[in-house]
Structures are given as structure tokens and as C-alpha cells.
Amino acid sequence: STEPPHPVQSWPDAFAARYRAAGHWRGETFGAWLRERAETHPDRLAVIGGDQRWTYAELDQRASALAAGFLNAGLRQGDRVLVHMPNMPDFIAVAMGLFRAGLIPVYALPAHRITEIGHFARGSGARAYVAAAAHAGFDYTMLARALQEHQPRVEHVWIAEPDAPSGASAGSAPADPFPRLAALYDMGAAVPASVSRGSDVAFLQISGGSTGLSKLIPRTHDDYIYTLRESARICGLDADAVFLGALPIAHNFPMSSPGFLGTLYAGGRVVLAPSPDPESCFALVERERVTVTSLVPPLLLQWLDRAPASGRDLGSLRAIQVGGAKLSAEIARRVRPTLGATLQQVFGMAEGLVNYTRLDDPDELIIHTQGRPISPDDEILILDDEGRPVEPGQAGHLLTRGPYTIRAYHDNPSANARAFTDDGYYRTGDVVRMTPEGYLEVQGRAGDHINRAGEKISAEEIEDHLLSHPRVFDAAVVSVPDEFLGERSCAFVIPKGARPRPAELKRWIRARGIADFKIPDQILFVDAFASTAALKVSRKTLRAQLRARLLEQE
Ligand code: J2J
Numbered sequence: 001s002t003e004p005p006h007p008v009q010s011w012p013d014a015f016a017a018r019y020r021a022a023g024h025w026r027g028e029t030f031g032a033w034l035r036e037r038a039e040t041h042p043d044r045l046a047v048i049g050g051d052q053r054w055t056y057a058e059l060d061q062r063a064s065a066l067a068a069g070f071l072n073a074g075l076r077q078g079d080r081v082l083v084h085m086p087n088m089p090d091f092i093a094v095a096m097g098l099f100r101a102g103l104i105p106v107y108a109l110p111a112h113r114i115t116e117i118g119h120f121a122r123g124s125g126a127r128a129y130v131a132a133a134a135h136a137g138f139d140y141t142m143l144a145r146a147l148q149e150h151q152p153r154v155e156h157v158w159i160a161e162p163d164a165p166s167g168a169s170a171g172s173a174p175a176d177p178f179p180r181l182a183a184l185y186d187m188g189a190a191v192p193a194s195v196s197r198g199s200d201v202a203f204l205q206i207s208g209g210s211t212g213l214s215k216l217i218p219r220t221h222d223d224y225i226y227t228l229r230e231s232a233r234i235c236g237l238d239a240d241a242v243f244l245g246a247l248p249i250a251h252n253f254p255m256s257s258p259g260f261l262g263t264l265y266a267g268g269r270v271v272l273a274p275s276p277d278p279e280s281c282f283a284l285v286e287r288e289r290v291t292v293t294s295l296v297p298p299l300l301l302q303w304l305d306r307a308p309a310s311g312r313d314l315g316s317l318r319a320i321q322v323g324g325a326k327l328s329a330e331i332a333r334r335v336r337p338t339l340g341a342t343l344q345q346v347f348g349m350a351e352g353l354v355n356y357t358r359l360d361d362p363d364e365l366i367i368h369t370q371g372r373p374i375s376p377d378d379e380i381l382i383l384d385d386e387g388r389p390v391e392p393g394q395a396g397h398l399l400t401r402g403p404y405t406i407r408a409y410h411d412n413p414s415a416n417a418r419a420f421t422d423d424g425y426y427r428t429g430d431v432v433r434m435t436p437e438g439y440l441e442v443q444g445r446a447g448d449h450i451n452r453a454g455e456k457i458s459a460e461e462i463e464d465h466l467l468s469h470p471r472v473f474d475a476a477v478v479s480v481p482d483e484f485l486g487e488r489s490c491a492f493v494i495p496k497g498a499r500p501r502p503a504e505l506k507r508w509i510r511a512r513g514i515a516d517f518k519i520p521d522q523i524l525f526v527d528a529f530a531s532t533a534a535l536k537v538s539r540k541t542l543r544a545q546l547r548a549r550l551l552e553q554e
Pocket of ligand 1: 207208252253256257322323324325326327345346347348349350351354370428430442445451454456
């Protein structure tokens with residue numbers, strides 16, 4: 001028998017009432033709005049990827065067919081399901097199918113490996129795992145096998161096959177024993193458009209994890225759909241919008257700001273790129289007349305470098321959204337002249353708060369700021385180290401609460417005690433200043449995570465992996481400015497006895513089953529961390545000292 005999902009600590013009644021009265025929360029659900037769209041414009045294209053082109057009617061049918069399939073297999077409303085898929089149409093069918101059945105997707109990134117997936121499975125109590133067979137040279141069926149060995153609660157595994165030319169797989173039976181996602185589709189099943197209420201948790205998103213391991217973020221239909229509706233409006237999306245999913249769409253940014261979900265909400269068209277590589281994306285922009293996409297700064301740099309000589313017609317692009325990490329003004333300035341589209345800076349977080357520069361803002365704001373909040377009910381505090389509001393225009397710690405910022409992580413009291421104030425503000429860990437116009441400029445970060453090209457890495461998590469090596473006495477991981485990645489990771493290691501080779505340590509960490517982007521870019525050996533006079537420094541101070549030492553040397 002299944003346990004009910006952990007109760008979610010949500011907004012106090014007075015706040016919820018206010019957000020409903022303001023029209024932010026409307027009791028809409030994912031399952032219901034997809035059905036509505038499919039009824040109003042059944043033949044309009046919704047999802048394009050690989051050799052698939054699905055209309056809204058087809059997407060809606062697929063969502064119902066999968067909802068029926070999941071329930072037939074024995075899953076029950078409220079059960080959590082790990083979704084581990086790259087950009088492929090089935091990702092969207094699975095997400096919509098789970099929503100429709102009242103099942104709770106837990107989104108993992110394609111780069112995640114067994115250690116992270118095991119952690120999400122434990123934390124969410126997931127009963128099922130849906131993955132692509134293989135992607136970017138990695139075999140996810142092996143991961144599925146290891147997962148079921150370690151987490152017997154994960155009773156079900158379904159594997160999605162990427163498109164194969166028809167007949168190609170005929171003779172070759174799959175090597176793994178797992179049922180195929182394709183066999184789960186119960187086409188023609190009669191399924192209600194939605195079994196959920198607006199206030200129900202719709203899915204669990206994964207936090208960047210500033211300290212320790214990633215936390216699970218419960219998002220409700222009401223709060224997330226509010227961000228989709230407003231994001232689509234702020235980004236000018238309508239039925240003519242063609243959104244290119246270039247980043248992995250499991251990321252909160254290309255999922256919801258406005259991302260593929262905001263595009264579908266607005267009745268537009270989603271084009272999925274299997275890889276963010278500029279050449280393959282440019283080909284899709286030209287072929288599908290893409291109007292908008294979302295990029296992280298290093299990817300934007302590649303687009304800017306390669307667009308002029310690509311020979312592709314990129315004239316359909318109207319807006320290029322950039323977020324996930326700080327964009328420098330120099331690069332921001334190149335967007336319009338090179339790509340012929342408006343830059344939109346996006347500063348958001350999976351926990352909630354999202355800021356946008358508006359498309360018609362003066363260049364000054366578009367180039368130099370990370371935008372202003374979505375909602376008039378987003379409350380922003382900028383505090384000094386003692387917790388007092390800073391003077392206007394000064395930098396400080398950003399705290400926020402509002403109609404789409406969570407009040408607590410999923411089932412994690414100790415993280416909640418650190419991350420939320422008593423009156424419900426989320427401590428973002430970001431250091432910002434506010435301009436006289438009310439726009440935010442991200443100055444840096446108080447926490448010790450590394451923002452590597454938009455991927456967040458917890459220093460602590462990687463230190464723990466290093467410490468598991470028999471020849472590592474101590475380790476400290478820090479971020480270092482990097483011209484291309486924004487930041488890269490550097491591990492300082494005190495060896496125990498003979499010094500291991502850096503390549504050996506990297507192999508060791510990789511073999512522990514974690515995402516590649518978390519493997520330190522650089523490993524430096526030192527005899528000691530701090531002078532003996534300062535034996536008892538905090539981990540945070542230590543990391544700051546090591547970072548300073550490294551920057552002095554460069
Ligand atoms: C500087 N730092 C930024 C920016 C995020 C939209 C856009 C991004 C995310 C995201 C998201 C930044 N400049 N423009 O979920 O819906 C850093 C901050 C922030 C953290 C959140 C969305 N945009 N950041 O990146 O949950 O440090 O969400 O707190 O992955 O990324 O990371 P994440």
C-alpha cells in the first residue's frame with residue numbers, strides 16, 4: 001500500500017485568500033487547460049521534435065493514453081514518478097500524462113547519475129522511474145537497474161526509445177528487461193481531463209542545492225500556472241509563438257519562464273532541440289521559424305560567435321532570453337546587432353521568484369539589470385549581514401515571498417529551518433541591489449555553491465565525494481571566475497600520504513555516479529589549508545581564503 005504524499009507546508013490562509021482574490025490563483029490545473037486548448041484548437045501544432053509533429057489534439061490524446069497507462073499499471077493519485085529524459089516529445093507527453101492522472105513528476109536533469117537519482121528517489125518516495133533508453137552516450141537502462149537494486153520502492157521502470165527509422169528495431173530485441181513507454185500508451189482510454197485541485201502539488205522540482213544535496217521543491221498547479229500565464233504575457237507569447245527548447249527542458253528556466261509549458265499555455269508551438277549545440281539549433285530556427293528561446297550565458301556566447309557565419313536564416317527570432325547565471329553587459333550589448341532579436345534577461349529560481357527585463361524596456365535596463373519580478377505581490381527584502389534593510393541602492397541579501405515562491409521544501413525540516421524566515425521569506429542566497437526603477441542587479445552570492453554555466457554545484461557535496469577517497473585527507477571546493485563558463489570549480493586537496501593524480505581523483509568521483517558537470521575542473525594539492533594560527537576557521541571562511549589565494553596567483 002502507498003503512503004500519502006508528505007503534507008506540504010503551504011501559504012497561510014490569509015495569503016492564499018489574497019492571491020485568489022487578486023486573480024493570481026484561479027483553481028486551474030494542468031490536465032484541464034491542456035484539454036481546453038485541445039478543444040479550442042485541436043489541429044494547431046503543439047510539439048515538434050525528432051520526426052514527431054504533434055497537434056494539440058494529439059498531445060492531449062497522448063496525455064490521456066499515458067495517464068490511463070500509469071494508472072492501469074497500479075500507480076495511484078499522489079504517487080511520485082521520477083522523470084529522467086532529454087529533450088524529446090515523449091518528455092512532454094509523460095509530464096502531461098502524469099499531471100492528468102494526478103501523479104507527481106519529479107524532474108531530474110539528463111546529466112544526473114545514480115547517486116543523484118537515488119537521492120531523489122529516497123527523498124520523494126518515488127514508485128516509478130521513466131527514462132530515455134540512452135542519450136549523449138549514456139545508457140539509462142543501466143542506471144535503472146542500479147536504482148531498482150538500491151531502491152526497491154521504485155517498482156516500475158519505463159524506458160522511452162528515441163525515434164528510430166520505422167522497422168529499424170524490428171529484429172533486435174531490447175537488451176534490457178524493462179517495459180517500453182510506447183507499450184504503456186492506452187490510446188482511446190477515457191480519462192477525465194483532471195483529477196486535481198488548483199491547490200494540489202503538481203510536481204517536485206529540484207533545487208540547485210546551495211548547501212549539501214539537492215532539495216525537492218513542491219510546486220502547486222495554482223502557483224506554477226500563475227507564473228506560466230504571466231511569463232507568457234511578459235514575453236509576448238501568443239498562438240504564433242514558436243519556442244525552441246535548447247537547454248534541457250527539465251530545468252525550471254526552459255520549463256516555465258515561459259519555457260515549453262508557458263508556450264503551450266499560450267497556445268504556441270514547442271520545438272525540441274536534442275542538443276544545445278548552435279549549429280543544430282540554428283537549423284531548427286530556420287526550418288521551424290522559431291521566435292523565442294532561452295539560453296544560459298555561455299551558450300549565448302556560442303550563438304553570438306557562430307551565428308554570423310552559419311548561413312542560416314535566423315530572422316524569425318524575436319526574443320533571446322538569457323538567465324541562470326550572470327550575463328555581462330559587454331555580451332548583452334551584442335545580442336541585438338548580432339541576432340536581430342531583443343535580449344530578455346531572466347533571473348529566476350526553481351523555488352519561485354522570477355524577474356524579467358521587459359521587451360520594451362530601455363536598453364540601459366535590458367543590458368545592465370536582471371529584471372524585475374513577475375508579480376505585484378512578490379515581496380522583496382534586501383538585507384545586510386545583521387538582517388536590517390540596506391539603504392536604497394545598496395547591495396544586500398535577497399529574501400522573497402509571494403504567490404509562487406514556496407514556503408518550505410518537501411519533507412526537509414533542517415533545510416527549511418535554514419532557508420526560510422519565521423514569517424515565510426525564502427533566503428535566496430543571492431546578493432543583489434535594486435535600481436531606482438525597481439530592477440534587480442545580481443552582484444554575487446552569499447552561499448558556497450558554484451554556478452557553472454547555470455548548473456549549480458554544492459561545494460559541500462563534492463567535498464564529501466573527494467573525502468571518500470583513501471588518499472584524501474581534506475578537501476575544499478571553491479568557485480573560480482572563468483571567461484567562458486562564468487565560474488568553474490576548483491578543488492583544493494590535502495593528500496593523505498602519496499599524492500593521487502588529479503585524473504585519478506576525477507575518475508573516482510565520476511565512478512561514484514554523479515553528474516559530469518560536478519566533477520572539479522581543476523584540482524590543486526596543498527599541504528595545509530590555513531595558517532596554524534587560524535586552525536578553527538569556518539568552512540566558508542576557508543573557501544574564501546583559498547579562492548583569494550588562487551586569484552592572487554593568476
Ligand atoms: C545571475 N544569477 C542567476 C541571472 C539565476 C528562470 C531563470 C533561471 C532559473 C534558475 C530559473 C540568474 N543572473 N540572470 O529557475 O525560472 C542564479 C541565482 C539563483 C539561482 C537559481 C528560472 N538567474 N541565477 O537558474 O534554481 O543564484 O534557477 O538563485 O537553477 O541561479 O538557480 P535555478
